Amino acid sequence: MKVKSKIGLISCSGEGLSEGMISRVATRRILEERDDVVTICLPLFLAGGQEERDFAKDNPCITVDGCSKMCAAKGVKIYGKVQPKSSIIISEIMEKDKLLKPKSKSKIEPEDEKLVHQTMKIINKEIEKMKDNE
Amino acid sequence: MSEKKESKHIIIPCSGIGKAVGTITRRATYIVTEELLPNDTDSICLPLLTIEDEETVQKIRQNPCITVDGCVAQCAKKNVEHHKGKLEGEIKILDVIKENPKLKPETVLDIGLGGERLARKAAEKVVKIVGDKS
Numbered sequence: 001m002k003v004k005s006k007i008g009l010i011s012c013s014g015e016g017l018s019e020g021m022i023s024r025v026a027t028r029r030i031l032e033e034r035d036d037v038v039t040i041c042l043p044l045f046l047a048g049g050q051e052e053r054d055f056a057k058d059n060p061c062i063t064v065d066g067c068s069k070m071c072a073a074k075g076v077k078i079y080g081k082v083q084p085k086s087s088i089i090i091s092e093i094m095e096k097d098k099l100l101k102p103k104s105k106s107k108i109e110p111e112d113e114k115l116v117h118q119t120m121k122i123i124n125k126e127i128e129k130m131k132d133n134e
Numbered sequence: 135m136s137e138k139k140e141s142k143h144i145i146i147p148c149s150g151i152g153k154a155v156g157t158i159t160r161r162a163t164y165i166v167t168e169e170l171l172p173n174d175t176d177s178i179c180l181p182l183l184t185i186e187d188e189e190t191v192q193k194i195r196q197n198p199c200i201t202v203d204g205c206v207a208q209c210a211k212k213n214v215e216h217h218k219g220k221l222e223g224e225i226k227i228l229d230v231i232k233e234n235p236k237l238k239p240e241t242v243l244d245i246g247l248g249g250e251r252l253a254r255k256a257a258e259k260v261v262k263i264v265g266d267k268s
Contacts, residue, residue: 020179041152043210043213
């Protein structure tokens with residue numbers, strides 16, 4: 001019996017920008033809600049071994065990046081040698097849905113919840129799309 | 135007359151998303167860079183190092199770095215070493231937990247009072263390293 005792989009959800013978790021906080025919180029909440037996704041700490045691609053570098057090969061990935069530097073998507077390409085199946089960028093969601101940039105880099109304020117929820121909605125939609133295409 | 139270039143200590147948390155200790159590294163970093171030593175310290179997004187962003191690599195080579203790692207993988211330290219950054223000190227949250235066995239972090243998304251106090255202890259260690267090296 002072939003065991004289906006879980007979907008890899010990789011957040012940039014960037015500490016330097018508040019958008020990185022949104023990518024991390026939205027990703028983490030999805031991980032706690034669903035049992036068909038797994039994650040890896042992005043810096044482990046470099047700090048870890050072959051098993052960590054093979055994560056993106058073993059698990060089709062959705063990347064969640066805070067800004068246009070797209071560290072998560074690039075990390076998958078550099079270390080996993082594959083393209084992410086889907087790539088989400090928080091700053092693009094903010095622009096498209098006219099949502100404000102969070103003020104804090106470390107704490108979700110009530111006014112940031114809309115952006116977190118919108119990001120989670122998009123991630124969930126991408127996960128379902130990938131599962132439909134399996 | 136040559137102008138002396140002021141360098142700041144770069145505090146680098148591990149960017150962990152899988153465990154509460156990763157959140158503590160991030161919180162400790164913000165306590166140092168935003169509250170305790172805002173004029174003497176700065177931070178970077180660790181994933182930018184992982185994807186070998188040239189500007190970030192130069193920054194960690196030109197400024198003294200202190201890494202704050204959550205787990206034994208020590209992603210922050212290994213990423214800085216890999217890129218030949220000026221590593222001046224390292225904090226391991228697991229050591230801080232060993233030194234304060236009564237303090238327990240709660241979850242990844244909410245480290246709770248115990249986690250907050252551990253983050254403060256880690257931040258104090260960072261401040262001591264900055265003071266000793268200045």
